[in-house]
Amino acid sequence: MDFSSFSKKPYVITVACTKGGSAKSTNAANIGAFCADHGLKTLLIDTDTQPTLSSYYALTEEAPGGIYEFLSHRDVDPSHIISKTAISNLDLIQSNDPSNNVSPMLRNAPDGAIRFSHLLKSINHYDVIIVDTRGTRDITVDMSVLAADVLFCPILPHILSAKEFIRGTIGMYQDLQTFESFGFKLPPLKAIANCVDNTNDVKFVLNQLNVLFETNFDESKTFLNFSIPAHVAYREAATYALPVYRHNRNEYPVIKELCCLLFPQFKTLFEQSPGEKR
């Protein structure tokens, strides 16, 4: 695979939480568009067998292939797997594995969990790569975490979701620490509460999560002091295939703050309005 026209290494962010429906794909779509709108060449990669992120934005050029060919054919041409979305600077490797052939293929391969990291190294003409994952533990989630520079975990502030996050997502992160003996550095984990409302129950769960992160986890795991509100605008924006901040300008400061926390190296760029992008 030859992506060699640029020499810089893209910044890879993986969005993962082993609890389904925690707004992973919604966040991937919004932060991807925000980066692209600020002039960053951005690639979305959908590794979930349910192609929610793949179907979020309209496509202006649809590649015949997608994640299946990326992971299974080593010499695939980029134009065969990278689609263009209707948002400038925002491309997509679609999920095209509805029968879940990729996971058993990777489980049976000697390089299964690390192949994705190696393949991503050949993609160097993007500033940012955003990887969306499925809402349950799987080798495709493991590989996406191992390939990331930062792991972004959206959590729903409900007690059962929080318990599943600790059991599933933190458990996965701890299991993957085995790879550190083989030279892999796990990405820092940044968790953010999503769909937050003003109920006492949500306040209680947020407080419990804060205490847990402060007392039980080391500095590799942070529960960010920022949350994304529960607003119908997020669902409406998906209906209209728009980034939420284009659908409703009230959400612009939310996504901007989120992107500044996740990509501090681009903070100055994000402080400019999209019209002033570099």
Ligand SMILES: Nc1ncnc2c1ncn2[C@@H]1O[C@H](COP(=O)(O)OP(=O)(O)OP(=O)(O)O)[C@@H](O)[C@H]1O
């Ligand atoms: N901030 C928000 N406020 C209200 N609704 C939201 C918000 N963010 C996402 N949603 C809605 O929550 C639902 C689940 O979101 P999404 O599909 O992004 O979750 P997911 O974690 O990707 O799910 P899965 O685990 O199935 O992949 C969607 O209907 C989405 O529109």
Ligand SMILES: [Mg+2]
């Ligand atoms: Mg999803």
